[in-house]
Amino acid sequence: MRVVVFVKATGDSEAGVMPSSELVEAMGRFNEELVNAGIMLGGEGLKPSKIGKRVAFDGxxxxxxxxxxxxxxxxxxxxxxxxxxxxxxxVEWVKRCPNPMPGPSEIEIRPVYTMEDFAEAMTPEGSAVHDRVAAKLAEKQ
Known part of the structure; x- marks a missing residue:
């Protein structure tokens, strides 16, 4: 099962407060454990939303x-x-994670959809295009 694990923002992270060297090292060790266990496929920290953008869709x-x-x-x-x-x-892995923020914080875990979840709506054309995309992504790895 693939999941995305979100580190929720705090006032400090939104203010651009950088983590301490101790936290950087602790998170590095945790990430190393995840990689060694074959759990971690990727991950990054995100800069504050003040330098981000959203695109709102309406039709x-x-x-x-x-x-x-x-x-x-x-x-x-x-x-x-x-x-x-x-x-x-x-959940067990998240419980082992160092607190990602200087104060109280939360981590959210969300399962990722698979193509099988869309079986009812999938047409042969839709399946073909998703297969092409998956093949191109696999080439990049």
Whole structure:
């Protein structure tokens, strides 16, 4: 099962406060454990939303919204992509994670859809295009 693990933003992360050297080292060791266990497929920290943008969709209309974005607790400050047996394993790994922020923080775990989840809506044409995309992505790795 593939999951995306979101490190939720805080006031400090949105203000651009950089982590301490101790936290950088602790997170590096945790990431190393994840990689050695075959769990971590990728992950990065994200810069504050004040330098981000959103694109709002309404039919054919597109509107660009400049950051910063409200509701800091709903924003993401970083993420991992993990391959785990199940949600229980993902939760156990998150519990081992160093606190990613200087104060209180949260980490959210969300399962990723697979093409099988869309079987009811999948046409042969849709399947073909998704297969081509998957093949091109595999070439890049």
């Amino acid at each position: 054919e209309s597109r509107r660009v919204i400049d950051g910063p974005f409200a509701e800091t607790r709903e924003l993401v400050a970083g993420y991992w992509i993990w391959e785990v047996r199940d949600m229980d394993e993902a």
